[in-house]
Amino acid sequence: MFNYSIIGTTVNSVLDKRRILANDKYPVKIRVTCNRVRQYFNTGISLNLDDWERLPNAKNSVLINDRKIVQMAFSHIANIVELLTKDDLFSFENLNIRLGKGIDSTLNVAYQSKIDNLTEDGKHNTSDFYKYSLRAVKSFGGQNIKFCSITVEWLKQFEKHLLSDKKSYTTISMYMRGLQAVINDGKKQGIIKAHQYPFGVGKYVIPQTAGRNIALTIKDIALIVRYECNTETECYYRDLWLFSYLCNGANIADICNLRFENIKRGNIEFYRQKTLAKSKVKKAVVAFITPAMQKIIDKWGNIRNSSTDYIFPILKGKETSLENRSVIKSATRSINHYMGKIGKNIGVGNISTYTARHSFATVLKRSGSNIAFISESLGHSDLKVTENYLASFEDEERQKNAFVLTDFSNVA
Secondary structure (H helix, E strand, O other): OOEEEEOOEEEEEEEOOOOOOOOOOEEEEEEEEEOOEEEEEEEEEEEOHHHHHHHHHOOOHHHHHHHHHHHHHHHHHHHHHHHHHHOOOOOHHHHHHHHHHHHHOEHHHHHHHHHHHHHHOOOHHHHHHHHHHHHHHHHHHOOOOEHHHOOHHHHHHHHHHHHHOOOOHHHHHHHHHHHHHHHHHHHHOOOOOHHHOOEOOOOEOOOOOOOOOOOOOHHHHHHHHOOOOOOHHHHHHHHHHHHHHHOOOOOHHHHHOOEHHHEEOOEEEEOOOOOOOOOOOOOOEEEEOOHHHHHHHHHHOOOOOOOOOEOOOOOOOOOOHHHHHHHHHHHHHHHHHHHHHHHHHHOOOOOOHHHHHHHHHHHHHHOOOOHHHHHHHHOOOOHHHHHHHOHHHHHHHHHHHHHHOOOOOOOO
């Protein structure tokens, strides 16, 4: 009934026949389409098929009122689409934020819109990241925080609030990065002006945390390999951890999603699940299949019937995005549980899935491998990320070498 189009984006009022309501009516919605992607927005009106056909020329007072409501909803959304498109800012995420409360949208609404979009896209881990950040922000600022109230002083007080709540600087950094991302969205949309932006040099700087010294030595790895497991289950999760370590420090989501088609020319080639959607340039991680890795695949892997079969029997392939995430989290928890026990038994402290990745990088560094090769093997976007992984190793090396300067034990 109502239609609008601008540079590849269309806005239409439609009767959403995808689902019928309990009163045998269908909801009237505003549909926005861009690059063959569609989103539907409620108008609050529902009609049967006959009333929908009559609506454009209706004389009935009830239908006239319904038409006015639909037209108002359509005009509101079309106007926002037009403004965003003319400023080269159109995206469904920006549209949803603007629809929250228009130009005066609260920080809370913007956060929730981001969370909803990420959840809808199946990016549940990233969605959780913003949920935790929003929860912390609301605990300090309340339910209706204006964008303009986020000043340098506000951020400093927020940091003090988190410290008084016994939060670590690692956690504080995580919450602040989530908040900064939402503020960045607001800045792009003109909700706040450049001079109001509170982050950066001379303003509020997010606290940085040093790399954690959690890497194992090659001797520690040998103890894990030679460890006598008490049960088959313990052995299974120990071997999955070792596979992660040997497979360029692949995280558990990557391992769960490996298929036989990822095995090419004696290597395993895959894209990291964590960065696949974020990176414009897709960098494949290539790990040489060592005899130890092949032994783990032969012992615990699926029998290959098709190239699309998963290598390990963790995922079935029919899971929803939420179920997929739940299975991976369960596998990660189990590995951490058994490796924590093994670490205690062999006297090296707590071992986790993250330890495997960090150890892969650090063992290579200690062996003299080039940092560029390590960075490429890990699938990092740049060397700075890799350097942060290896920061604790550098501290350890500095301390060791400092003592060398005064080691006179072999001096005659």
